Amino acid sequence: MSEDLSQAAARTASVVELAQELIRHPSRAGIDDYGPVLGVLEDWLAARALPHRRLHDDAGHLVGLLVEIPGGRPGKWWTLDACVDTAPYGDATAWSFPPTSGDVVDGWLLGRGSSDSKLAAAMFCHIAADLHDRAADMHGGLAVLLDVDEHTGSFGGARAYLADRAAARPSGVMIGYPGLDEVVVGGRGLWRATIAVHAPSGHSGSSKTVVGAISRAAHLVRLLDAAELPSVNEAPSFPLPPKLTVTSFHGGQGFSITPDRCDLNVDVRTTPTFDAHDAETLVRKAVAELDAELPAPTPTDITQVTTWPPFRLAENEQPAAALLNAAAEIGITVKAKTAGPSNIGNLLAGEGIPTTAGFGVPYEGLHSIDERAHLAELPQVYAIYQRALLGLLQAG
Known part of the structure; x- marks a missing residue:
């Protein structure tokens, strides 16, 4: 020894x-x-x-x-x-x-x-x-x-x-x-944000069809899940690719009300070739698609929580x-x-x-x-x- x-x-x-x-x-x-x-x-x-x-x-x-x-x-x-x-x-x-x-x-x-x-x-x-x-x-x-x-x-x-x-x-x-x-x-670094998805509220049994906040938020999750991220091959000096994950989904109460708001947490793990700016740009693009495809009186809000390189x-x-x-x-x-x-x-x-x-x-x-x-x-x-x-x- x-x-x-x-x-x-x-x-x-x-x-x-x-x-x-x-x-x-x-x-x-x-x-x-x-x-x-x-x-x-x-x-x-x-x-x-x-x-x-x-x-x-x-x-x-x-x-x-x-x-x-x-x-x-x-x-x-x-x-x-x-x-x-x-x-x-x-x-x-x-x-x-x-x-x-x-x-x-x-x-x-x-x-x-x-x-x-x-x-x-x-x-x-x-x-x-x-x-x-x-x-x-x-x-x-x-x-x-x-x-x-x-x-x-x-x-x-x-x-x-x-x-x-x-x-x-x-x-x-x-x-x-x-x-x-x-x-x-x-x-990997990170970019984290909360997203507030809005919609008109209503009664779940109403004859009037309302696309509620939960449905709009679910569509946003699909858009985020489908977003293309760079592969690890695009940054050979850094051995891990970026990653996006929806980590929280909250909205609604009870059964008879179509909620007017649903909140998401989004966690994006960043790399030198896909940084915090790129992460925010990707999420904002998905939000813009949501608001264009399923319009609501109140635009979807994005609030950045934290970012690290x-x-x-x-x-x-x-x-x-x-x-x-x-x-x-x-x-x-x-x-x-x-x-x-x-x-x-x-x-x-x-x-x-x-x-x-x-x-x-x-x-x-x-x-x-x-x-x-x-x-x-x-x-x-x-x-x-x-x-x-x-x-x-x-x-x-």
């Missing part, structure tokens, strides 16, 4: 112990109070004299914790990021163990957040402690962002970090999402190169991947900050029942992140 792996293996028990305590403090996004779970981290960091502070959004809500380890020499700052809030439990009675278990059974760490991403948060805190002891020789600095507004989709911790004038702007970010086989170096790092770009090279040196074969879902990497890409969005231990049950993380590979993952950071912080 290499020296890196030996040191990482020696840290494993402590990493798991901290992760267990985090799992046993529920932090479901939008449900639980985040103070207790962040308090666990604050106590751990304070006991080791690691500089840290809370992050708040514009409304004063607690959205994260930031650890900052300045180096003794000038240079770039690099950031490790792991979310400490979690998905909800779903049907807790369907779990084989309590969602807040935190137990280790047959080499698996059990419970909500074990894989996404409390184990990564515990690992990153330990890496920060390791590097704090050798900070005088580091160029730039290391930040660890512990986000508790990630699973809401608001990414409040990341936004507060970027808006914080006291924080050094990172030259790159590595996010600790799980998965051993791949380093995620890119992701796609991103993709080349394998020789930092911090992707550091992580891939470190994995090869430790003896783990990984490949670079562009993910279909969007993530904080898209938000950071919009700010011009290169990001990797996933490399960690094997896992099961992510966002589902019986979430668990496999611990046998933890020493390798720990050593890879630490080696990657040391290379970046020594380079200046």
